[in-house]
Amino acid sequence: MPVPSRMLDDCRLCPRHCGVNRQSGSLGYCGIDDRIPIASICIHRGEEPVISGERGICNVFFSHCNLQCRFCQNSQISDNHRPPEYWSIHRTVLRIEHLLGQGIDNLGFVSPSHVIPQMVRIIEALQHRGHVPTVVYNSSGYDCAETLKEIEGLVDVYLPDLKYADHQLAEKASGAPDYPETARSALKEMFRQMNGPRLELDSSGLARHGMIIRHLVLPGYPENSIACLDWIAQELSRDIHISLMSQYHPTKAVLNTPPFDRPVSEEEYNRVCLHLEELGFENGWIQELESSRHYQPDFDRDHPFEP
Secondary structure, three states: OOOOHHHHOOOOOOOOOOOOOHHHOOOOOOOOOOOEEEEEEEEEOOOOHHHHOOOOEEEEEEOOOOOOOOOOOOHHHHOOOOOOOEEOHHHHHHHHHHHHOOOOOEEEEEOOOOOHHHHHHHHHHHHHOOOOOEEEEEEOOOOOHHHHHHOOOOOOEEEEEOOOOOHHHHHHHHOOOOHHHHHHHHHHHHHHHOOOOOOEEOOOOOEEEEEEEEEEOOOOOHHHHHHHHHHHHHHHOOOOEEEEEOOOOOOHHHOOOOOOOOOOOHHHHHHHHHHHHHHOOOOEEEOOHHHHHOOOOOOOOOOOOOO
């Protein structure tokens, strides 16, 4: 059942549980009211192969975020202190329609945890106009399981992060000491909705139903990565698709904050990759270590991910 807009009256959509009335203009942690905050709607070819395919995915990048990760590569749009740009539902749908009309089959919503009613409005408006793309929910993993239950049936593919197993690291890097328990509960709910670990692909190799878990290896914290992988193996399934990422790149905000001021070392990344193999994970993707040089978007451009 779609999330009703009244849930914005006493907002507890995300784990921050601010309790503000966003429909009256009050702002909580995310700094967003009940309008649609769009940072970019563009074709993105840099996702996992089963998500992007050859043509790319139409990604809707929402402004602001319910996490404020110090190292965020999308800080241009995720910073809650920057004024957002609000789009009308008409403008939003027309832009998506234009991109879907270029042969794009997948529609991704990036960082939707704080704007789920707005995401639902977009999906319903597209359906009303005859568009039924594969919906990809691309989040940090810092989601409320109870809110996710409200959108069961609307999402075709869940693409969450599992960032932290370490409470202190979650507090230090993202201001969310409750991240480990919260994300685990959310991922279990996503796993339930997708009926287990199987990722269904169509004849062209694009994901149509299922779940992929992303994990970004952080410099100085291979033990955190190992603990995240252990939890997935023990509590979900070794058959699930894992996207293990090495693309961490230090931003200006952390240039004087070791160990976040450097890329992941070869030794650190290889240690995590080896543990992934030892646990018996066979489905998914491992990035090349040099990937940190290639994932630096610029949202001041119309096409943030193109050089």
